[in-house]
Amino acid sequence: MGLGFGASVVASIGLTALYALGGQPQLEGILLGVSLGGIALGLILWGEELMPSVPFVQERHDLPSTGKERGQAEESFEAGAELVERRSFVGKMLGAAVAALGLVALFPIRSLGTRPGPSLYRTPWSAGARLVTVDDEPVLADGLQVNGVLTVFPEGHTDSADAQTLLIRFDAAEAPDLPGPLEWTPEGFIAFSKVCTHAGCPVGLYQPQSRELFCPCHQSVFAVMEGAKPTAGPATRPLPQLPLAIDEEGYVVAQGDYLEPVGPGFWSRGRD
Amino acid sequence: MIERTARWVDDRLGASSFTREALNKVFPDHWSFMFGEIALYSFVVLLLTGTFLTFFFEPSVTEVTYDGAYAPLRGVHMSDAYRSVLDLSFEVRAGLVMRQIHHWAALVFIASIVAHLCRIFFTGAFRRPRELNWMIGVTLLVLALFNGFTGYSLPDDLLSGTGLRIAYSIALSIPLVGTWMTFLIFGGEFPADQIIGRLFVVHILLIPALLVGLIGAHLAMLWRQKHTQFREPGRTETNVVGSKLWPTYAAKSMGFFFAVFAVLALLGGLVQINPVWLYGPFEPQQVSSPAQPDWYLGWVDGALRVFPPWELRAFGFELPNPFFPAVLMPGITFALLYAWPFLEARYSKDHAVHHLLDRPRDHPVRTALGAATLAFYAAMFFAASIDLLAKWMRVSVHTMLFIFQVLVIVSPIVAGWVTYRLMKALQASGADRFGHMPLSALRSPQETSEGS
Numbered sequence: 001m002g003l004g005f006g007a008s009v010v011a012s013i014g015l016t017a018l019y020a021l022g023g024q025p026q027l028e029g030i031l032l033g034v035s036l037g038g039i040a041l042g043l044i045l046w047g048e049e050l051m052p053s054v055p056f057v058q059e060r061h062d063l064p065s066t067g068k069e070r071g072q073a074e075e076s077f078e079a080g081a082e083l084v085e086r087r088s089f090v091g092k093m094l095g096a097a098v099a100a101l102g103l104v105a106l107f108p109i110r111s112l113g114t115r116p117g118p119s120l121y122r123t124p125w126s127a128g129a130r131l132v133t134v135d136d137e138p139v140l141a142d143g144l145q146v147n148g149v150l151t152v153f154p155e156g157h158t159d160s161a162d163a164q165t166l167l168i169r170f171d172a173a174e175a176p177d178l179p180g181p182l183e184w185t186p187e188g189f190i191a192f193s194k195v196c197t198h199a200g201c202p203v204g205l206y207q208p209q210s211r212e213l214f215c216p217c218h219q220s221v222f223a224v225m226e227g228a229k230p231t232a233g234p235a236t237r238p239l240p241q242l243p244l245a246i247d248e249e250g251y252v253v254a255q256g257d258y259l260e261p262v263g264p265g266f267w268s269r270g271r272d
Numbered sequence: 273m274i275e276r277t278a279r280w281v282d283d284r285l286g287a288s289s290f291t292r293e294a295l296n297k298v299f300p301d302h303w304s305f306m307f308g309e310i311a312l313y314s315f316v317v318l319l320l321t322g323t324f325l326t327f328f329f330e331p332s333v334t335e336v337t338y339d340g341a342y343a344p345l346r347g348v349h350m351s352d353a354y355r356s357v358l359d360l361s362f363e364v365r366a367g368l369v370m371r372q373i374h375h376w377a378a379l380v381f382i383a384s385i386v387a388h389l390c391r392i393f394f395t396g397a398f399r400r401p402r403e404l405n406w407m408i409g410v411t412l413l414v415l416a417l418f419n420g421f422t423g424y425s426l427p428d429d430l431l432s433g434t435g436l437r438i439a440y441s442i443a444l445s446i447p448l449v450g451t452w453m454t455f456l457i458f459g460g461e462f463p464a465d466q467i468i469g470r471l472f473v474v475h476i477l478l479i480p481a482l483l484v485g486l487i488g489a490h491l492a493m494l495w496r497q498k499h500t501q502f503r504e505p506g507r508t509e510t511n512v513v514g515s516k517l518w519p520t521y522a523a524k525s526m527g528f529f530f531a532v533f534a535v536l537a538l539l540g541g542l543v544q545i546n547p548v549w550l551y552g553p554f555e556p557q558q559v560s561s562p563a564q565p566d567w568y569l570g571w572v573d574g575a576l577r578v579f580p581p582w583e584l585r586a587f588g589f590e591l592p593n594p595f596f597p598a599v600l601m602p603g604i605t606f607a608l609l610y611a612w613p614f615l616e617a618r619y620s621k622d623h624a625v626h627h628l629l630d631r632p633r634d635h636p637v638r639t640a641l642g643a644a645t646l647a648f649y650a651a652m653f654f655a656a657s658i659d660l661l662a663k664w665m666r667v668s669v670h671t672m673l674f675i676f677q678v679l680v681i682v683s684p685i686v687a688g689w690v691t692y693r694l695m696k697a698l699q700a701s702g703a704d705r706f707g708h709m710p711l712s713a714l715r716s717p718q719e720t721s722e723g724s
Contacts, residue, residue, distance in 0.1 A: 023366050025372070025541055026541050028366055028541055029369055029538055029540050029541005029542050030542065032534075032537035033534045033538035033541065034534075035534075039530040040533075043524070044523070044524055046523050047521075047524035047527060051519050051520040052515070052516070052520055053515065055513045055514060056513070056514065056516050057506070057513050058511060059510060113452075113456040113457070113458065113464075114459070116451045120461065162462075198593060199441040199576060199594050200440065200441040201437060204561065216559050216561035217434065217559065219670075219673060232673075234576060234597075236583045264445065264592060266445065267447050267448055267591075268451065269592075270589065
């Protein structure tokens, strides 16, 4: 055990030197481990070997109080309670005052957050809003290759979590097969909300061969050619589709906001 | 000097008789009693290292451009919170080791609470008169889980931001009050600016204060009721057999504290944990793949993955899918945990006072139910890694998902049945230890009537 304490002293000195020299995480861990472990070893051996190890026996006392003690406690309480009850009107007023104050004390909770209002039903997308990349670059209709995929935002809202949208481009020849109204998918462009309808993660993975979107959090799969309908995993609803258009300058724009709330479900989602 | 101080204090407080009683207090010994100690000591380590971390962490989402010591992220826009964690890790002397010890201590803290809970459960230590302390213990577990989550959400890295995003969606799924409640907690629609600052206050003040208070109550009740002990010659319901607090138990216990701290220091120094600089700062449109939470939330994440794509919609209202696996299931879990001592007393009609512990075989039904429950949560825990398991085993993620949907149902049944038969066989064979049981006892388990 002397050895343990000794090793601890040596390691502590080492730690001091190391710290003075600027420190190094791995060595700090080892030296601190030895400093602490030395004391541990010493104490445990000391306790095991040099201290009394013959088992001691101690009696347990009954936990419940005796009937007499309970009676006395009850009496003391009753004596006071009687005085209170005699002034029952004052007592009731005290109750009312405390209840009113308690209610008032709840009000500051309201200050904690904004009213949900329409925020869960709306995103910053609006008619004519240009699609921009996260670096605020507007997307030109001939700027994205066929089978390419891009995360886009409405211009001026690149930090909006609920506006994040996946823009995918297909061969225009296939365009008649694209899901959704024909006028929503100009020149083979199609866009879906990137917020998973299950638990809100960004649906980050796209497999061009199978044309599936894949959520890395809980493995929901969405089939792009079926209107981003969930085909596997826990998601229950398709990713909402963003109506697109091409403006006269050749930029891809939105025709308006999503027609339904994006992202995970909530109690009153169906009541816009 | 010590004597003079002691006399000075006693003159003012009259603490001698309590001190004598305390020093002579007897504590029984068993390896399984040490899980609770590990939890207590890792909590002390959490307080020590955590206090250090608060001096450097900046709970702010103000955007800054990084130009610190970690070259790969220079020039990247990030929150001040994330920047301060990078500085803490790379520029503050001993900062990284403190941060890593803190994270390891949190993982060990919750692991030892769960092990302690299993010990209490399988030996029946929750029975009368210890039901209150069981409920405090369950509360401590809930608080520890919350504090773990709030803690690893603070650095505002990509992984923890994804976790917060999921937590937000789970809160949103609560019927009737979910929307308002979520907006009040987060301050607005995700990602609201206030959340990091709020999590910080909850993580370093509110929950730790509750933990300190409840741990105090937990220990005070243990002190008052005295520790349980296993059935052995000389040990009865009316005595405690073991070593005295002073000096033997104190020396061993303090030694054990240093041992726990030493292991955490070695882990913190040598085994990398939560390297947030590799994940990058949180961006709402990015996500890390794979994305797994810290181990103690794996069961909830796994449940979110295996629960089928069901939700309820009626009259324009809906109960979204995450409500069932991530609100209802944990709710039932903790409700059953709180109620267990009373449920067992009621169904086994055992309302007697117990200070002697059961061996798991003494109560095969309880043991089998416990094993089945553990199998259920273990299946969900591993289900939180179906993407990784599928990759390693070269099967599709959805095959793996199906396997786990089956396992979540089947493994509790198998584990419960096997455990029940084993406990019965062990009881009948009379073997002292599991390893001493003859194999024949398994082949012909004697069908005795329920002895439990």
